[in-house]
Amino acid sequence: MNKNIFKSGILALLLLISVALIASPAAADPVMTRTLSDTTVVPGDTVHVTLELTGYVNEEGLNALMEDYSATEMAGWTLSNVECPPELDAYINTSGVHYFSRDLMSGAMPVGDYTVEYDLTVDADTETGTYDLIGTYKDSGNSAGYGPAVGDTQLTVNIPLPVADFESDVISGSIPLTVQFTDNSINAEAWEWDFDNDGLVDSTEQSPEHIFSTQGIYTVSLNISNDFGEDSVTKTDLITVTNVPIVLYDGEVSLYYADMNDGAALNATGLDYIVSGSQLTSVDGHLYENFAGPGTGSNWYTFINGVQVNDLFGFGSQALADGDTVEFILIGMDDMMGPNMIDQQYVVTINVNIIPAVELFNDSVYLSYSDMNDMNALNATGLDYNAPGGFIDTIDGIVASYGTTPEESVGWSIWLNGELAGSFGSNSLNESDVVEFVYSSYTGDLWEPNMLDQRYVVTITANVAPPVELFNDQIYLISDMNDMDALNATGLDYNATGNFLNSIDDIANDFSNEPETSSGWSIWLNGELAGSFGSNSLNESDVLEYVYSSYTGEMWEPNMLDQRYVVTIEVVEKTSTRGGGGSGTGSARIISSTETPLPPVEEQDPDVIVEDNGNDGDSSEPDADDSDSQGDGEYQEPAQQESDPNTPGFEMIFAVIGLLMSVYLAKRH
The missing domain is CATH 2.170.130 (Ferric Hydroxamate Uptake Protein; Chain A, domain 1)
Structure with missing residues (x-):
């Protein structure tokens, strides 16, 4: 039986080994990965190349990492600074195909990962384009190679031709005019500037500053170059340098919006001027001159925010906005009877603002x-x-x-x-x-x-306007008090004819034929219109108001939206004290708004002395039983009694019960 068990175990073990061998995947092919230090270069540049071999596990012979630069368009590409690991002890270059291999006599290469590095120089005559890089790893197990290298598989070669461009910070001004030129060229390595179009180089700086000291119109050129070519740009009549005109006016004027035009602006300066047929012909005595041939004649020209107004006969029609600058300049004429901007003779400069309201x-x-x-x-x-x-x-x-x-x-x-x-x-x-x-x-x-x-x-x-408060306070209630008594108690002067109130505090009724133009006093009790003066009885907490207002409607109703004077009286009950007795009406008294009526207070007989003898009841005997009575004494919480330390507590009881249970269980067993 033991032998059968042993045989079965061996059989099961072999079966498991077979399944594991069948299920395990085949070893992956080795992979060669290429990494370039730069994937874009110019002709003549050198790029560093790293080759990494991973996944090599078979210990084959004839091992080699191969790079192929034999294509015609790659002619002249060279390798240098080759670094191989000791296991790859042979480097062979065969017409542009480069092998980093293991010497045939060295036998199989050990399992592991391997790295080869070298510098690749692109020939200076290489044309612009993107080049495919071909390489693979091979050994005796696969002499054709294990597939192309992965990673960086292309190298782009660009020829950086120069493109010229520039700009200036100003294009016009009077002498001496300083201009900053800024180079905006592409791929420039050398610069040649010509500021006066005479064919001579005036500066070789990249972005020079130049001072124009003579009036004139200047054409500026820039020529740039690098190792691959050159380019140039010329900007005709770019800079206008004028003489310094005589300033007749330079300041601000303020105009109404409706007057915002060039004519009103010049008029606001106070300068004398002449207009002939909507043409400005003279300012401050400086008259224009008729054109009599090249180099003769002048005119007054208008500029708004630096832009010339083309209409020479539109003086006074040029609209202006707040903050605009208008200039009137006497300028000599060019050969075409236009303004010769380098011949500015007199100038009026006006900054225009709108007058605020x-x-x-x-x-x-x-x-x-x-x-x-x-x-x-x-x-x-x-x-x-x-x-x-x-x-x-x-x-x-x-x-x-x-x-x-x-x-x-x-x-x-x-x-x-x-x-x-x-x-x-x-x-x-x-x-x-x-x-x-x-x-x-x-x-x-x-x-x-x-x-x-x-x-x-x-x-x-x-x-x-809120109503004027003539009175707003409390008064004490008296027997049979009415609204007249309450008004008397305020101390305000008033006048009443019969039951009709004419005035309070010299504010008298004013009546006309219309309710809206009339005004007078009305009486209100707790927010409701009350009866005639003196007929309104008052009770505790009543609020009585005398309101002076206009009237509205056919019934001449008081217009409570138009209250002008108000007397507000709150009626409160006067507090009383016990004892003494008697009766009487007393007199009304005003209570200050800060005075709070006190609750009734019972008087005690001063000859009676109440002793605190521990009796909380109504009996006068110290030991009387007052269990059913509730006296007026102060309630006291019953004192808590302290437990006797000799009295058995719950702890002792539970201990005894526990002991009895233990004895019972012992007998059971």
């Missing part, structure tokens, strides 16, 4: 509710104005002026919350509305206010 008023005003309109808002500013027939003619001495066209006219317009409003006095206002009175020119067929040309502005934020 002047604020005559910009603040809040407070109006009664019934007065919330544009006219009362303007009245509240204190500014003088004139407005015949609902049309504003003048504010603060700024008078409307009307010409034959909208653009020649200026006047006042009314704006409510940014929208054009109606005639003066017709515009109702709400809380926080903004009303503006704007003085400007006009535009369009409908004479619309030109809001781009605001010259004076009155800005008013309208608010409803």
Whole structure:
């Protein structure tokens, strides 16, 4: 039986070995990987090459790493600085095919990874292109090689031809003019600059600075080169150098928006000038000259922000924007009767700004509710104005002026919350509305206010004035108190005819034929309109108000949105003390708003002394049983009793139970 077991074990072991051998994959082919230090070069450059052999496990003979540079287009490519491991002890070059091999007499190469390094120099005559690099590893087991090398498999050769270009920081100015030239060329290694187009080299710097000291128009050339070629660029009439003109004016002027043009700008300088048929012919006494042939004649030319205005006969029609610079220059003519920019004789330079609007008023005003309109808002500013027939003619001495066209006219317009409003006095206002009175020119067929040309502005934020509080406090309640008694208690002077209240604190009723234009006193009890004066009974916590306001509606109802003066009275009960007895009405008294009524306090007999004898009940006996009574004494928490250390506790009980259980279990066993 033991022999059978032994045989079965041997059989199973052999079976497992067979399965493992069948399942194990075949050894992978060796791989040669190429790495280049640079994949793009120029003719004549040298690149470093690294070959790595991995996956070699068969210990074959005739081992060699091969690189093939024998192609015709690679003629002249050479290898140098070859470094091989000791196992590869032979280097052979056969017509451009390079072998890094193991000598035939050295036998099989040991298993391992191997690295070969060398420098590859590309011939200087190599043409531009991308070249495929061919190489492989071979041995006696595969004399044809194990496939092409992987990694970097191509080398690109570029011929860097130069391309010339440059720029300058300025192109014109007066003598002496300093110009910084900047080279923007590609692949340049040498530079030759010619600044005056005379064929001579003026500088060999890459980006030179040059000073032009003579007026004229200059053509500039740049020639560049490198080992592979040269290139040049010429910029004709690039630099204009003028003489220094005489400055007649150089400063700022401020104009209204409607006046932003070249004519108004020159007029604002104060210089004398002459215009003939919309042509500027003279400035400050310097007259133009007619053209009489080459080299003669001059004209006044206009430039806006450095750009010439081509219309010589358009003086006064050139629109300007805020911050623009307009120049008038007397310039000599060239042969074609155009401006000879190197012959600038006189110059007027004007920086133009728009005049900002002047604020005559910009603040809040407070109006009664019934007065919330544009006219009362303007009245509240204190500014003088004139407005015949609902049309504003003048504010603060700024008078409307009307010409034959909208653009020649200026006047006042009314704006409510940014929208054009109606005639003066017709515009109702709400809380926080903004009303503006704007003085400007006009535009369009409908004479619309030109809001781009605001010259004076009155800005008013309208608010409803809060009512004036003549009184706001508490009074004590007395028997049979009414509203008249309460008003008496405030100490305010008042006048009443019968049951009709005429005035309080000299604020008298003012009645007209219309409710809205009338004002007077009304009585309110707890927020409701009350009866006639003296007929309104008061109770504790009542709030009585006397309100001075305008009226509204056919019933002449008080307009509570238009409260102007208010008397507010809160009625509270006077606190009392026990003992003494008696009765009486007393008199009303004002309670300060900081005084808080105290709760009733019971008086004690001063002859009775209560002793604390441990009795919390109502009995006078010290030892009486008060278990069913609740006295007025202070409640005390019952004192916790301390346990007797001699009294058995839970620990002892559990110990005994445990001992009994142990004895019982012992007997069971």
